[in-house]
Amino acid sequence: DTDIAVSPKHHLQLVLLGDSGVGKSCIVLRFVRGQFDPTSKVTIGASFLSQTIALQDSTTVKFEIWDTAGQERYAALAPLYYRGAAVAVVVYDITSPESFAKAQYWVKELQKHGSPDIVMALVGNKADLDEKREVTTQDGIDCAEKNGMFFIETSAKTADNINQLFEEIAKRLPRPSA
Numbered sequence: 447d448t449d450i451a452v453s454p455k456h457h458l459q460l461v462l463l464g465d466s467g468v469g470k471s472c473i474v475l476r477f478v479r480g481q482f483d484p485t486s487k488v489t490i491g492a493s494f495l496s497q498t499i500a501l502q503d504s505t506t507v508k509f510e511i512w513d514t515a516g517q518e519r520y521a522a523l524a525p526l527y528y529r530g531a532a533v534a535v536v537v538y539d540i541t542s543p544e545s546f547a548k549a550q551y552w553v554k555e556l557q558k559h560g561s562p563d564i565v566m567a568l569v570g571n572k573a574d575l576d577e578k579r580e581v582t583t584q585d586g587i588d589c590a591e592k593n594g595m596f597f598i599e600t601s602a603k604t605a606d607n608i609n610q611l612f613e614e615i616a617k618r619l620p621r622p623s624a
């Protein structure tokens with residue numbers, strides 16, 4: 447029955463985690479509004495935005511996105527956002543080894559306390575700053591492979607791979623049974 451294959455709307459709770467300053471809010475803003483604001487404000491607590499995309503098989507996916515604050519003082523709040531999430535996007539900055547180490551901390555945290563069927567993506571952002579790169583693409587690939595994650599490098603500034611990130615996540619999710 448083709449009606450079943452064409453699901454009208456699939457809602458997906460997605461949470462972004464990662465160090466403060468890696469570009470989580472800019473990734474969301476680029477994806478939802480198609481904009482980049484270099485003076486973007488630090489996220490307090492967490493913010494919510496949603497965006498619907500159409501996939502090639504003509505299904506649509508509505509992403510309900512929780513953009514968390516990376517600061518230590520909000521770390522205790524993170525489980526509120528990732529516990530019910532179907533997807534966790536862990537972001538680091540390719541110019542910051544510290545942020546890459548923090549990303550690995552978040553991956554472990556999700557493995558320990560997240561939903562067992564959570565889909566995880568590892569994102570190396572600020573790929574436009576290649577001349578300042580300190581985390582190699584291979585390091586990202588290795589970390590993602592070890593943890594069964596999807597991996598991509600993005601730039602919220604140039605928009606490189608931003609839509610691809612969300613499309614690839616949507617493709618990897620099990621389709622809702624009608």
Ligand code: GDP
Pocket residue numbers: 464465466467468469470471472473483484485486487488489516571572573574575600601602603604
């Ligand atoms: P968050 O704390 O993870 O939400 O980080 P923000 O989204 O607030 O971004 C932190 C800083 O990094 C801001 O000054 C952004 O302009 C900058 N930024 C974010 N994404 C990129 C990117 O892809 N490339 C470059 N060059 N700067 C970025």
Ligand code: MG
Pocket residue numbers: 470471472487488489513514515
């Ligand atoms: Mg933010």
